[in-house]
Amino acid sequence: MKIKSVIVDDELIARNVLENYLSKYCPVVEVVGQAEHIKEAVPMIKSLQPQLVFLDVEMPFGNAFDILEACQDQPFETIFITAYAEYALKALNRSASYYILKPIDITELVTAVNKVQVSILKSEEFNRNQVLLQNLKLKPEQQHIVLPTLQGFDIIKAATITKLQAKGNFTEVYFTDGSFKLICKFLKHFDELLDAPFIRVHRSFIINLNFIKSYSKAAGGFVTLQDGSEIEVSATYKDQLLKTLGV
Numbered sequence: 001m002k003i004k005s006v007i008v009d010d011e012l013i014a015r016n017v018l019e020n021y022l023s024k025y026c027p028v029v030e031v032v033g034q035a036e037h038i039k040e041a042v043p044m045i046k047s048l049q050p051q052l053v054f055l056d057v058e059m060p061f062g063n064a065f066d067i068l069e070a071c072q073d074q075p076f077e078t079i080f081i082t083a084y085a086e087y088a089l090k091a092l093n094r095s096a097s098y099y100i101l102k103p104i105d106i107t108e109l110v111t112a113v114n115k116v117q118v119s120i121l122k123s124e125e126f127n128r129n130q131v132l133l134q135n136l137k138l139k140p141e142q143q144h145i146v147l148p149t150l151q152g153f154d155i156i157k158a159a160t161i162t163k164l165q166a167k168g169n170f171t172e173v174y175f176t177d178g179s180f181k182l183i184c185k186f187l188k189h190f191d192e193l194l195d196a197p198f199i200r201v202h203r204s205f206i207i208n209l210n211f212i213k214s215y216s217k218a219a220g221g222f223v224t225l226q227d228g229s230e231i232e233v234s235a236t237y238k239d240q241l242l243k244t245l246g247v
Contacts (some may be wrong), residue, residue, distance in 0.1 A: 002030040003117060006048060008041040008067065009034075009056035009081060018054060018081070018104060025106055026113040038062040042070045050076055052116055057082040077116045145193065147173060147183050154181070158198075162211045162225060164190050166204040176211075178227070201233045201241055209244065 005022070009015045015034045022029045032048050035041035037060045045053060045067070053076050055064040064080060080099045098112040145161075147154045156175075165172045166187035173190075174180045191200050197209040201223065214224045221233040223241075233241055 003028055003052050003113075003120060004048070004050045005029050005031050005052040005054065006033045006035065006041070006045060006050040007031060007054045008037075008059070008064070009054070010036050010059045011056075012036070014056070014081075014102075018109075021104060021106060021109055022113075025110055028117060029113055036060075038067050038070070041067050045071050045074055045076070049074060051120055052077045052079065054079050054081055056080075077119055079112050079116065147181060148185065158194065159208075159210070161198075162208050162227060163229070163231070164198075164206040174227075196244075199237075199241060199244055201231060201237050203234065203236075205231050207231060212245075215241075215245070215247070 007015045007018055009018070015036075019031045019034070022031060029052065032050060033044050035044050039061050041053075053067075055067060055078055057064045057080055064078075068078065078098075081102060081104065082099050083102050098115055100108045100112055143158045144155050145158045147156060160176050161173055162176055163174045164187060165174070167182065169184070169186065171183045171185055171187050171190060172180050173183055187204065187206065190198075190206055194206065198206050199209060200206050207223065207225065211226045212223050213226050215233075216222055216224070219232075220235070221238055222230050223233060224230050
């Protein structure tokens, strides 16, 4: 899992040093943006939606806490980079966020990142469990599914999925708006996870029955979906498909 991160510091050298440290000693962190002050940081955080923000405490146009207030609707972990004295550091470390003194000590940096990584993993597990509990109370067409991504995971409504296609060790998940996501899970994972109206029609395809436009017996059998795509129905799955369709 990569932790998508943004660095906010008014000193270019400090930002670059931190990014180099992260690249060398904390490869789990992916820096996707740098900002010099609050006027750059707030729109960047809202646009990139990082999981972790490294925040210098004192900056032009406002401090780190102004940024947190402006981005309070954006969920992310925070590691403060500060020049506070040692006694303040110990007190502040009891809070949910982590503080590192300048100049940055690599051991402190690694410890802080590890702490954040554990927090993110716990949060993801909590969200997955919440989805599971909610799904138990919902009709199939209302259920949600967790899609793990390189940045974390997305929670989407199952009914918006039209088809899923195996791509080696990955699965392409297609949606009603024409978009798709490449998910780092085998198709078998979704075959076991998804109930009706989803059905396996080929070793490489699962389809949503609600989006079938037609079925043809030609060429051994294939279905046409509402988006115009034609998907072969293999002999292994043909009987089950026809039975489900009541044919």
